[in-house]
Amino acid sequence: MIHPLILSGILLYISGAAGFNTLKLNITVKYRSSGIIPCVYDKQHKENRKYLCEGTHWVTCRILAYANETGQYPITDYPDQNIFTVRWDRLKTSYYWCAVEIGGYSTLDAGYYLYLKVQSDPDVSVVSSSVSGHEGGDVSLQCFYTSGYQNKLKQWCRYKDERCYTVGRTDTSQYSSVHISDDGRRSFTVLMTGLRLSDSGWFFCSVGDLQVPVQLFVNEPKRAVANIPTAPPSDSETDMSTTQSSANRNPTTSMITKVFAVLTESATTDTGPEEDKLHFCLSQN
Numbered sequence: 001m002i003h004p005l006i007l008s009g010i011l012l013y014i015s016g017a018a019g020f021n022t023l024k025l026n027i028t029v030k031y032r033s034s035g036i037i038p039c040v041y042d043k044q045h046k047e048n049r050k051y052l053c054e055g056t057h058w059v060t061c062r063i064l065a066y067a068n069e070t071g072q073y074p075i076t077d078y079p080d081q082n083i084f085t086v087r088w089d090r091l092k093t094s095y096y097w098c099a100v101e102i103g104g105y106s107t108l109d110a111g112y113y114l115y116l117k118v119q120s121d122p123d124v125s126v127v128s129s130s131v132s133g134h135e136g137g138d139v140s141l142q143c144f145y146t147s148g149y150q151n152k153l154k155q156w157c158r159y160k161d162e163r164c165y166t167v168g169r170t171d172t173s174q175y176s177s178v179h180i181s182d183d184g185r186r187s188f189t190v191l192m193t194g195l196r197l198s199d200s201g202w203f204f205c206s207v208g209d210l211q212v213p214v215q216l217f218v219n220e221p222k223r224a225v226a227n228i229p230t231a232p233p234s235d236s237e238t239d240m241s242t243t244q245s246s247a248n249r250n251p252t253t254s255m256i257t258k259v260f261a262v263l264t265e266s267a268t269t270d271t272g273p274e275e276d277k278l279h280f281c282l283s284q285n
Contacts, residue, residue, distance in 0.1 A: 027211055037098075037213065041098075045100045047079075050066070051066045052098065072089075095116075099111030128141075129213060134219050135220055142188070143207065147186070152207050153207070154180065176199050177193045192216075199216060
């Protein structure tokens with residue numbers, strides 16, 4: 001195996017066994033807290049087995065967990081996003097490796113290492129490691145830093161394409177608009193407007209050489225359900241409904257009423273022989 005040059009705070013993006021690119025990241029986390037570390041990989045490794053390893057050198061690192069297996073450090077693979085995540089509860093300050101198995105013992109696995117810095121009062125932090133918004137809406141969050149990082153460069157960066165935004169406003173046709181404002185004391189605010197579904201994914205707050213991962217969820221907008229008012233029934237409809245209801249409650253009365261109506265109609269329309277005679281006599285007179 002190759003012994004990579006160990007440089008504190010370098011995160012190597014998985015681009016295959018033959019080459020590595022650098023992002024220069026140090027991830028800070030709060031002591032005894034839980035959270036998630038995202039690990040990105042090239043799309044050609046969707047079907048490969050993923051794992052987390054601890055140690056300064058890859059050749060001597062200790063495998064802590066494999067993806068989609070139960071254990072102390074749950075790893076979940078998201079092939080459609082080219083990301084697998086590691087959930088931690090007790091990780092300590094150390095070097096860790098996000099790795100992908102490539103083949104047999106003679107084949108170099110693809111991977112990168114990151115430096116995880118655990119502090120009781122982190123130099124860079126966020127209130128929540130995830131934020132959410134709706135398509136077309138806005139979302140904002142605060143990134144906090146200690147006084148020692150007051151004059152350091154502040155950025156909001158996207159994991160998948162390494163695109164970073166600095167203080168000020170940035171408008172793009174591909175993504176939502178991003179506005180970053182620094183209060184100059186202990187925090188800077190990130191405001192994303194005109195959210196798109198494609199904005200969903202992992203970002204990180206960056207201050208100087210320290211970073212904190214943040215996951216953004218963009219949901220489809222809520223659709224209002226229109227209520228169509230119902231017109232009240234007319235007086236005639238109410239009378240008909242009442243009559244019909246009454247008849248249904250007393251079928252005997254309904255039957256008698258129908259028979260009486262038939263007999264009355266027959267009596268008024270039927271003309272027999274006696275009535276014909278009466279008309280004849282009257283005409284003779």
